[in-house]
Amino acid sequence: MSDIKSCPACGGRHVSEIYRLDAIPVQSCILLDSEEEARAFPRRPLVLMFCDGCGFIYNRVFDLAMVDYASTTEESQHFSGTFNRFARDLVAEIAGLYDLGGQQTLEIGCGKGDFLQELARQTGTRALGVDPGFIPERLPGADGHDISFQREYFDPATITEAPDFVVCRHTLEHVPEVGRFxxxxxxxxxxxxxxxxxxxxxxxRRVLEEGAFWDIYYEHCSYFTLGSHARLFRREGMDVNRLYLAYDDQYIIQYAAPGAGKAALPQEEDLDAVRALAAAFPEKVAAIRRHWTDFVRSRHRDGKRVAIWGGGSKGVSFLTTNGLGEEVAQVIDINPFKQGKYLPGTGHLVSAPEDLTETPPDTVIVMNPIYLPEIGAQLADMGLEPELVAV
Ligand SMILES: [Zn+2]
Incomplete structure (x- = not known):
């Protein structure tokens, strides 16, 4: 296990601890076939450090060898209508900004390849996707587009055609050595x-502001704000042309290019504010953890059935960070590949929404507020009206 004492983003030595968990499952997207296997799943500590020099946050004791992305990870969010619309709109934005017809696009961490396929459909780009977790059987087909995939970690030595456009979505947070990346x-x-x-x-930033501990889990070893994200690129001699928050302010969207030394955008200047948030975080997150533990335990004591909607990383982190187990009766997920499997750590069985009609919950905790309308509508369709709250 590594123990990184200087900032992997800027190399600075002025780093301080802001959060510590003794033992969390080393993979929170993984699907287990049995409850026993799920409960026995390996755990490791997490120690988040804040770099005072650049605002980057990282897990000092992260061990990449513990995370097997080539195994049965199930990170695809493409079963949600909300997420699909978001991805389509992003592709449309890219298509409006770049003329990618006949150009070569490289996507690092392409997952199951859905985004690249949509990009090819809308722009006519040729494309290469790289991801150790790529599953060829899951993709409907290239649909006449020139797309190929390499099932491996990104390594410049294996990229034979220089790209005209580089896409990297939900990957940087999994990379420990972000400077080298x-x-x-x-x-x-x-x-x-x-x-x-x-x-x-x-x-x-929102995680710091809200004490959103469910957004902190083992696979995410690197954490960014708009400013620290942009500073990482500028340090490598790139310009940041466009930088904003999307998806209910949960995701950083950033367009960059090899640089001519353009001035920083106003939204990059967040270091002082983030320093203050990092300093306040230990107390903030402790209070939020207490709130949700009390929320679940008090309902359980009153004989209420509590269900969690979202069998992904947030759900696993929500349960395991606070040592919740039997207090939560059910875990629901719309992704059919997750249903019938067990969550690492607590060993909860993941069920389909339809299963709620047999055992109606009194309270449903939604792991991502952006899905509240979608989930509320689905519950109403089933004739259910539980207390519905989002983290
Ligand atoms: Zn730094």
Whole structure:
């Protein structure tokens, strides 16, 4: 296990601890076939450090070897209508900004390939997707587009065609050595000024502000704000052209290009504010953890059935961070690949929404507020009216 004492983003030594968990499941997207296997799933500590120099937050004791992305991870959010609309709109935005017809796009961490396929459909780009967890059987087919995939971690040595456009969504937060990663991207771009770069990464500022402990889990070893995200790229000699929060302010969207030294955007200047948030975080997160533990335990004591909607990382973190188990009766997920499987840590069985009609819950805790309308409508369709709250 590594123990990183200087900032992996900027190399600074002025780093301080802001959060510590003794033992959390090393994978929270994984699906287990039995309750026993799920409960016995390996755990490791997490120690979040804040870099005073650049605002980057990272898990000091992260061990990449514990996370097997080539196994049965189930990160795809593409079963939600809300997420699909968001991804389609993003592709439309990219298509409006870049002329990618016949150009070569590289997507690092392409997951199951859905986004790349939509990008090819809307822009006519040729494309290569790289991801150790890519499952060929899951993709409906290239549909006449020139798309290929490499089932491996991103390594500049295996990228044979220099890309004109680089896409990287929900991947940077899984990379421990983010400085070296940017270096590798610069290598495949190879100084060509016309290359476009698109990144989408979870934003940690809201996590700091809200004490959102469910958004902190083992696979996420690196955490960014708008400013620390942009600073990472500028350090590698890139310009940041467009930078904003999307998806209910949960994700950082950033467009960059090999740089000519453009001035920082106003929204990058967040270091003082983030320093203050980091300093207040230990107390904030402790209070929020107490709130949700009390919320669940008091309902359980009153004989109420509590269900959690969302069998992904947030749900696993929500349960395991606070040691909740039998107090939560059910875990629901719309992703059919998760249903019938067990959550690492607590060993909860993941059920389909339809299963709620047999055992109606009194309270449903939604793991992502953006899905509240979607979930509320689905519950109403089933004739259910439980107390519905979002974290
Ligand atoms: Zn730093």
């Amino acid at each position: 940017m270096h590798d991207i610069a290598r495949v771009i190879d100084g060509r000024q016309e290359v476009g770069i698109f990144f989408e990464t979870p934003d940690v």
